[in-house]
Amino acid sequence: MIPTSIKNIGRINIFFLVLILLFTLLSAFWQIGTIPPSAVNTFLSERIISACLGVFLVGICMLWVKSVFRKTSLAVLSGFILVTQPWFVQEIRIFSPFLYASCALTILSFSIQRIRSSTIRKLATFCFVGVIAILSFLLVPGNFRIPISVVDGKLLLQNFFSLLSFEKLFIKNQSFWSGEASDVGIFLPVLFPFLIIGILGYPWRKGIFTLLFCWVVIVSLVAALSATFPEERVFFLALIPLLIYAIGGIKRAFSWNWLPARSILFLGFSLIYGYSYLYFLHLYLFHNSLKVLQYLEKLYVHF
Amino acid sequence: MSIFNKRRIFLFLILICALAVRVYKVGEIPIAIYSDEASLGYNAFSLLHTGRDEFGVPHPLAFQSFGDWKTALPSYLAIPTIALLGLNGWGLRLPIALLGSIAPLVVYFLVRTLFRGDSRRIKIALVAALLISLSPWHILHSRALLFESIGLFFLLLCVFFFYRSFDSIKNLILSALFFSFSIYSYHSLRIVTPLLILFLFILYRTNFRNTIRSAVLYITAGIIFLLPFFVAVMGKSDILFGRARYISVFYDQGVKLRIEEYERQDGSTQNTRLTNLFHNKPYSYSLDILNRYFSHLNGNFLFLVGDRATPFQISNMGFLYFIDSLFLLLGLYVLARKGKEDGELLFFWLIVSIIPSAFTFLTPSSNRIFNAVFPLLTISAVGIVFLAGKQKRRLISILVVTFGYSLSFAFFLYQYFLIMPKDYASWWHYGFKELVQTLVNVEGLYDRVIISDRLGVPYIFFLYYQKYNPTKFQSEGVVDFHRDPLGFIHVENLGRFEFKRHFDWKTEKKNLWPHSLYVVRSEESPNDPPTYEIKDPEGKSIFKLYASS
Numbered sequence: 053m054i055p056t057s058i059k060n061i062g063r064i065n066i067f068f069l070v071l072i073l074l075f076t077l078l079s080a081f082w083q084i085g086t087i088p089p090s091a092v093n094t095f096l097s098e099r100i101i102s103a104c105l106g107v108f109l110v111g112i113c114m115l116w117v118k119s120v121f122r123k124t125s126l127a128v129l130s131g132f133i134l135v136t137q138p139w140f141v142q143e144i145r146i147f148s149p150f151l152y153a154s155c156a157l158t159i160l161s162f163s164i165q166r167i168r169s170s171t172i173r174k175l176a177t178f179c180f181v182g183v184i185a186i187l188s189f190l191l192v193p194g195n196f197r198i199p200i201s202v203v204d205g206k207l208l209l210q211n212f213f214s215l216l217s218f219e220k221l222f223i224k225n226q227s228f229w230s231g232e233a234s235d236v237g238i239f240l241p242v243l244f245p246f247l248i249i250g251i252l253g254y255p256w257r258k259g260i261f262t263l264l265f266c267w268v269v270i271v272s273l274v275a276a277l278s279a280t281f282p283e284e285r286v287f288f289l290a291l292i293p294l295l296i297y298a299i300g301g302i303k304r305a306f307s308w309n310w311l312p313a314r315s316i317l318f319l320g321f322s323l324i325y326g327y328s329y330l331y332f333l334h335l336y337l338f339h340n341s342l343k344v345l346q347y348l349e350k351l352y353v354h355f
Numbered sequence: 356m357s358i359f360n361k362r363r364i365f366l367f368l369i370l371i372c373a374l375a376v377r378v379y380k381v382g383e384i385p386i387a388i389y390s391d392e393a394s395l396g397y398n399a400f401s402l403l404h405t406g407r408d409e410f411g412v413p414h415p416l417a418f419q420s421f422g423d424w425k426t427a428l429p430s431y432l433a434i435p436t437i438a439l440l441g442l443n444g445w446g447l448r449l450p451i452a453l454l455g456s457i458a459p460l461v462v463y464f465l466v467r468t469l470f471r472g473d474s475r476r477i478k479i480a481l482v483a484a485l486l487i488s489l490s491p492w493h494i495l496h497s498r499a500l501l502f503e504s505i506g507l508f509f510l511l512l513c514v515f516f517f518y519r520s521f522d523s524i525k526n527l528i529l530s531a532l533f534f535s536f537s538i539y540s541y542h543s544l545r546i547v548t549p550l551l552i553l554f555l556f557i558l559y560r561t562n563f564r565n566t567i568r569s570a571v572l573y574i575t576a577g578i579i580f581l582l583p584f585f586v587a588v589m590g591k592s593d594i595l596f597g598r599a600r601y602i603s604v605f606y607d608q609g610v611k612l613r614i615e616e617y618e619r620q621d622g623s624t625q626n627t628r629l630t631n632l633f634h635n636k637p638y639s640y641s642l643d644i645l646n647r648y649f650s651h652l653n654g655n656f657l658f659l660v661g662d663r664a665t666p667f668q669i670s671n672m673g674f675l676y677f678i679d680s681l682f683l684l685l686g687l688y689v690l691a692r693k694g695k696e697d698g699e700l701l702f703f704w705l706i707v708s709i710i711p712s713a714f715t716f717l718t719p720s721s722n723r724i725f726n727a728v729f730p731l732l733t734i735s736a737v738g739i740v741f742l743a744g745k746q747k748r749r750l751i752s753i754l755v756v757t758f759g760y761s762l763s764f765a766f767f768l769y770q771y772f773l774i775m776p777k778d779y780a781s782w783w784h785y786g787f788k789e790l791v792q793t794l795v796n797v798e799g800l801y802d803r804v805i806i807s808d809r810l811g812v813p814y815i816f817f818l819y820y821q822k823y824n825p826t827k828f829q830s831e832g833v834v835d836f837h838r839d840p841l842g843f844i845h846v847e848n849l850g851r852f853e854f855k856r857h858f859d860w861k862t863e864k865k866n867l868w869p870h871s872l873y874v875v876r877s878e879e880s881p882n883d884p885p886t887y888e889i890k891d892p893e894g895k896s897i898f899k900l901y902a903s904s
Contacts, residue, residue, distance in 0.1 A: 061772060210655050218649030223642060235613075252691050312806075327638070334633045342620055 062323070065124050072110070072131045079135050080106045080144050087337055088146065089344045094355065098147035105155050106144025106265070110135050112155070113292060116162045117299055120260055130299045134245070138236040139225060146355040150288040153187050165260055175223050181266045184289070188274040188341075191286045211276035215287055218244065222296075226282045228355070234343075235335055238291065240328045242321065243298045250301030264293040264339055270347045365481055372886070373488035374456040376768075377497045381452045382444030386776040386892070389666045390812050392500040393819040395712055396447040399430035399437050401825035409818065411829040416539065416587045417594040419836075421812050422844040424597035428540040429505055442713040442822050447500040454508045455497025455897055459484040461511045468518040469697045475740050483736035489760065491547040491673035491767045492721065492728050495667070503725035506541030509533045510548055510726055517555055520569070521562045525571060529574045535580035542598060543723045547747045550707045558699060601842030604647065607716035610639050638761060648713035651724050654680060657731075665782040672771050674721050674728075676763035679735050682756075686738030705730040724771060777892050786889045786897035787816035790874065795821065797852055801902065802870040807858040809876050810898070814846035814854050815886035824847070867903035874900050 080103035085096050110131050118127035134140055142150050157180075164180055167173040214220060222244050237249070256260045271290040278284035309316045336337035388396070398418050399409045407413045408427075411419075419426045432450045440446035463484040470476035487493055497505040516530035534552060537544045556570055561571040578585075588595045599605060614634045621630040649658065658673040658680045674682070690698035705727055711721035742752050775782070790813075798804055806813050816829060833848040846854055860879045867873070872886070877896040885899035 095546060210659055213654030213659065217653045218657075219646055219653075223646045241645065252688075330632050331638065334629075338624075339617060339620055 062081045062124065064247045065128050072128065076107050076110050076135045079141055084145055087341055087346060089341055091348055097147060097179060102144050102146060102148050102151050102216045105151055109155050109158060111160060112158050113224045117296065119165055119304055120296065127305055134295055136329050137239050139238040139288060139291060142215065149191060150285045153191055154289050157289060159185060161263060177263050180263065181270065184267055184270050188271050188286050190290050192274060192284065208276050211281050212272055215272045215275055227287060228283065236332050240325065242324045242328055246301030246305055247294065248297045249304050250297035254300050265295055267293045283294060362477055367460055369485050369488050376494055377452040377455045381448045382499050382774055384776055385783040386558045386780050387616060387783040387788060388444060388819065389499060389783050392447055392813045394435060395425060395430045395500050397815060397819045399433040400442045403434050403438055405825045409825065409828060416584055426502055426540055429500055429502055433500055448498060451500055451504060452497055455493060455504050458508055459488040462487045465511055465515040466514065469700065472480055475744060478740045479736050482739050483733045486732040486736055488734060489764050490728060491669050491672065495669060496725060502541040503722050506537050506544045507534040507726045509540055510544060511729065513537055513548065513781050527573050531573050531576035534577055534657065538581060539584065540802055547707055547726060551704060554703050581619060584586060599698055602715045602717060604643060604716050605796060606712055610643050613796055614639055643711050647718040648709055650719040651709045656719045664717060666720045666793050668782060670779050671772050672767065675731060678759040678763050681860065682697045682735040682738030683731060685741060686734035689737050689741045690734060701730040701733055780891045785891055788820050789889045790898050791817055791820040800847060801872040803868060804851055804872045805853045805855050806874040807876060808854060808856050809858060809879060814849055817849050817852055869903055871903045872900055874898055
């Protein structure tokens with residue numbers, strides 16, 4: 053007997069789902085011990101935990117997208133998009149407490165969305181925002197040692213704008229020198245228009261998007277406090293909500309009625325997407341490994 | 356209708372405010388004359404007296420100047436005031452300050468026409484005019500003899516008359532006239548203005564009785580007005596491409612070097628085809644240009660830090676007030692929801708304004724995207740009017756907005772009029788006036804005066820501050836027209852003054868010419884005690900002068 057929920061998914065989606073699962077496993081586990089090269093204090097077991105959580109996060113993300121947009125194909129697509137984003141691939145292949153936190157927050161927010169009573173859901177959202185703040189604050193080394201009086205408001209805003217800049221998001225993410233490729237952004241550049249459409253298309257005052265909006269803003273503010281800025285990884289916590297916005301943008305962009313335009317858009321999008329992903333893989337697998345190997349003896353950071 | 360209605364009084368006050376903040380001490384603040392201002396001013400002086408530019412070209416449309424082929428319109432505008440007030444700060448800057456003061460009025464009429472279907476159009480137009488009149492970005496550019504604010508002024512008029520042409524086709528010719536003026540006034544508008552007009556024709560194609568006939572009329576009028584420009588470009592292509600060639604992203608070596616480094620790393624381990632597939636110029640340049648494009652929309656650049664290049668900086672603040680960021684977002688949201696033609700024009704104007712700058716390597720650049728000030732502030736005005744239009748807590752909103760802008764404006768005035776002249780005098784090439792005065796007084800004591808080329812383009816200050824006879828310079832000035840790697844030409848000699856290329860004080864001081872005076876930047880010689888010294892208002896040394904026995 054096939055369960056009804058799986059029956060509803062449809063054969064094509066199941067095919068893609070299996071494909072994405074295999075792709076995720078490959079992205080997470082293939083040569084995990086050597087890419088990125090292991091330093092003295094690298095433990096394979098820690099990397100394997102990250103990889104497992106990465107696979108798990110892809111699943112949760114798909115479920116969440118399904119429940120937000122109520123479209124299975126979009127949920128499947130979101131899994132593929134998540135597992136091809138540069139920062140996600142890089143974080144699931146190294147020891148990353150930020151990935152653990154991101155998993156926890158995603159599960160929590162997904163659960164909140166499933167609460168039926170609106171009052172309890174609002175209350176839970178409120179608590180969740182507090183959890184994000186505390187969790188992200190805990191993850192930034194030394195943040196609790198910063199007295200509020202010395203927090204430079206202008207510097208905080210500058211860092212905040214830098215985090216949400218096009219350069220950081222799509223061109224050059226300098227969050228973790230040791231374990232990550234430096235000439236790629238958090239997302240593939242091709243996602244930029246969809247992220248903008250998503251942000252403009254889904255006002256922050258509506259439903260789950262209130263939570264996503266607060267999530268991104270709070271994580272960005274806490275990351276902007278980091279004493280080691282621009283080397284900070286806590287901004288990774290904002291990856292999932294930003295991705296949901298981008299998925300929303302894709303949904304809107306591809307909802308044109310005019311079929312030829314939709315087909316051209318899809319073809320162009322797929323080609324550029326494929327190329328920029330391969331470009332990232334080449335940089336990450338080859339050039340980044342070379343860079344890390346070159347400085348391996350001097351690296352004492354845990355990754 | 357009485358001329359003393361509220362709207363007119365408010366508009367009058369805005370214009371008075373714009374005039375006051377642009378004309379007050381315009382000759383003295385900025386504290387010194389920037390090299391580009393000196394060049395445009397001296398060329399105006401030369402045109403006034405000889406009908407030729409500094410290098411003897413009669414009635415040019417562009418000056419070769421330092422090799423950067425400046426547009427000549429600002430100099431022509433400055434000729435009457437230089438004739439009246441002399442070659443000084445007031446003579447140079449007054450026409451620009453006056454144009455800048457009228458700009459809010461043009462903005463008012465343009466925005467009123469742009470939002471003609473909106474019941475709040477007068478309010479939006481008044482707020483937009485007010486925001487332009489108080490804008491630090493606009494004020495900064497209206498208080499110096501530079502190109503950007505002149506270009507924007509003509510662009511605003513061009514678009515305004517385009518809208519008026521829906522009522523009378525004659526206005527289309529006026530629009531074409533101002534179109535050509537904007538092309539004559541600033542390099543980046545040679546891309547922005549045609550794209551904008553093309554977009555307007557497409558957007559409002561149904562508003563003309565016969566769109567094709569109107570477009571043909573516009574193009575014909577435009578070609579006639581731009582005929583001298585086309586003739587000049589055909590004679591000397593540098594007028595169009597001279598500057599662009601040296602500031603383009605493709606001239607910069609950064610991307611090429613990065614590709615080469617990756618190719619070297621790939622080396623023998625990778626397939627050549629694979630290397631070429633990933634490390635190629637089209638993809639790398641596309642990313643680079645995109646990154647440069649969006650760097651102009653970064654909050655740091657717009658609201659906090661501003662431009663890094665002198666003199667387009669205001670100390671401790673960005674080009675828009677921080678409070679603008681809130682209303683800009685609100686305005687964007689309101690216009691995106693509305694989805695009408697007025698919003699579309701503002702979005703397109705904003706998008707297209709940044710294109711020329713994205714193709715240069717000096718980014719983000721506030722001067723090249725200066726015409727974005729109009730869409731940005733008009734969008735903010737939409738945000739403000741939207742917020743103030745809410746019946747709930749209307750008074751509080753108005754009070755908060757007024758208080759926020761007053762505070763921001765006061766901070767700007769403090770920075771611009773009190774802090775910048777004192778602490779950041781070097782941004783405006785302070786010290787050259789004092790240097791020229793000192794050298795003119797003592798030059799008779801020495802056989803030669805040798806000036807380091809690390810001072811930038813010092814010759815222009817010697818021409819400007821001495822009011823050097825243009826005819827004499829045209830006949831006696833020794834100029835090397837071969838461009839250096841940055842595209843600049845070099846004036847070698849001016850009477851007894853020698854402007855030495857590749858000057859290195861450490862080497863030079865070991866083998867000095869007898870009875871000579873050497874001028875170096877203080878950073879080049881931190882320890883040697885000078886014969887004379889030029890200091891900034893804070894007492895920090897700028898130039899050191901060394902006499903040899």
